[in-house]
Amino acid sequence: MDHDLQGLDTGSYNFEYQCVDTELHDAVHKNPTFVGARVPFHILVTKLTREEGISVCKLHNLPIPKRRLAGEIRAALEAHDCQIHDNLVSLWRFFPGEVEKAPKVERKSRNEKVPFSDAYRSDQQERKFRDLDTARFKRRLATGRLPNTEFPPNPLEVKDVHRISRGVAAQFDPRKFEEAGCAVCGCLTEKTKLTKLEDFKPSLDLLKVPGVTRQERFSITDDVRELDGPVLASGCEHVCVSCEDALAQNKIPKLALANSCWIGDIPPQLQGLKYAE
Structure with a gap:
């Protein structure tokens, strides 16, 4: 050996x-x-x-x-x-037995661009997908689901340019971004989704909850008194959609100030305090 x-x-x-x-x-x-x-x-x-x-x-x-x-x-x-x-x-x-050598594999350069179909689909699969796409296109064309459009399209006319410009300007109208507080819950809401209190139809008697509000006292000897009327956020003149729907069903909204969420106006002396203060 x-x-x-x-x-x-x-x-x-x-x-x-x-x-x-x-x-x-x-x-x-x-x-x-x-x-x-x-x-x-x-x-x-x-x-x-x-x-x-x-x-x-x-x-x-x-x-x-x-x-x-x-x-x-x-x-x-x-x-x-x-x-x-x-x-x-x-x-x-x-x-x-005789040793059969493995066939030599030709390696392609990495820099050589390979088409998508060659890299991910065989020729048979490519023909199958192409035939399916062609048949689907012909079927949609026959049923009228494809618009009979011309390509390339004609250039835009001046009236079309003005119409598109007005549409874009309307999307960025400041009135669509302005917000205001809801008088019932106090949440900021887009003005387009608010209803004025004067136009509000449901009754606000549900918001007259005792023991929630309190009038401002200037000394210890002043009596503790509640605010009269429904519990609303001062300075707000609108109602949001969710609160309007709840009141229309004779229900107090979940986030309503009358639902023990009322704080009242912050005095000027306590506004803008720093962290240490």
Whole structure:
């Protein structure tokens, strides 16, 4: 067995593992397809795959690299030198017959632009999708669901430019962004979604809740009195849609000031306070 794989029977040989001379006879006897050969260690290392390199590292008690990359394993084995190299025999599994070489794959340049259809669809799939699109277009055209438009379109007329300009200006009209407070809940709401109190039809008697409001006192001796009338936010003259719908159903809105949410006007002395104050 003191030879490499050159001169053996024609076929392919796959590396299995290494063993000492005393174990060679038993290994070949158990598996007749095994062939023992002494291959120089520096040559053997270059022929090993990642898994085969890991098995050889375990045999030589070498630390396996963390990332277990084939290049790192090969470098660790090439740098290793021990006294048992001469006593080791490599076992190879023999596969008779001519070895068929894998066809050479032509690699395309990364800079070469690949069409979308070639990269993600086969030719058969591309034809299928194209036929479906064509049939769908013809069906929609026959049923009249596709407008019979001309392409390219005619240039815009002056009246169309003015119409589009007026539409854009109307979308940015300040009146569509202005907000005001709701007298019932005090929330800021767009003015376009508010109703004036004078035009408000539902009754506000539901908002006359006792024990919620309190008049301002200027001394400790002043009596504690409530505000008269429904609990509303002072200075607000509109009602939002949600509050209007709730009152129309004889229900107090959830966020209504009358629902124990009333605070009252903040005195000028307490307005604009800083954090420390």
